[in-house]
Amino acid sequence: MNDTRHGTTEELLAVRDGEGSAWAKAHADSCSACGAELYRLDQMRARLRALPSYTPPRDRWGVIAFQARAERRVRRVSAFTGLAAAAALAGLLLVAVRGTGADPLAERASLRTAMARSQAMEQALRDLNPESRALNGEAAAAVADLQERIEALDARLGAPAVLGNDLGTQAEMWNERAGLLSALVDVHTTRVARAGL
């Protein structure tokens, strides 16, 4: 390097940022033109930092809080599924050991089918990855309603008293859960289709 040329803008920016080469630093010190340019680059940064801030035109917190709550519910519903399924299977085994007045084989088959439906819908919902997209107000309200109903049902399915219920009642509850999950999948699928994704 020699002093027969001036520093480039990139070299002088590096000097301004404390990262310049030894040559560029020494040159900026000794060359009045490059020294002035360095000062101008520093002033430009100060002017950029002094530009006014923007204020969001609308308060978005309501929408964000609503969707954050809805997403939290989905996570809780997903976490619940494994526990509830295990409890129901335990109930199946218990009934198999004790025996009941109804046709135990048919009732067990019916409960297994209902649980499988619920789990399939759960997987379909996960595959749609609903957390990756923002919801509009109408869809968010529908999702929240369905999630509340699923939560209420999950609370009943998770209660110890449910194990005492007959298999037919348990199968009905699992079928209801599968139906609610299916509706949830429909809401998200419709949104995806409308968005053209």
Added chain:
Amino acid sequence: MADTIPLAEARSLIARAKAGDHGALEQVYRAYEGAVYTLARRLSKTPEDAEDALQETFLEVCRSLSAWRGEGSLWGWIRSIAASKALMRYRREKVRATDLLDDDVAERRGEDVPLRMDLEAALQRLPERSRSVVWLHDVEGMTHEEIAELMGMTTSFSKSQLARAHQKLRAWLGEEGAVS
């Protein structure tokens, strides 16, 4: 911008938010909504895009509370999420090719603009990518390495974009320097 919430208070707020306290989350939102929106406005093409980035940023904050370990600045963490959300379109729409076109258009439009512009107008006139680099580096204080990672480019490209942006700003502001 400086962190508006002291670190100890930020740790306490995030701990409460993790426990499901939406009031704590709202405090975080209120403290940083302006800074996030300003950053998003500088990096986005339209105010609507910036609003979307604001919403997506805080939803991501709600989802990823555990990712902030309370060691660095809370604003630094939120800012990196905001920049990533605002720049998402670069990656989604592969703007690299069209940005080159933007550069050409900006050069051509230069023939018709007034001899002097104010800084705000000149900044808006920069191609999106150059504007993002100059804002993230000169205002937000991000390093070229951080910008390169965010925007999927090399550090040398980030440096050259910054230099080009300064040259354009100088020309549009009517501040022709002695150095060519």
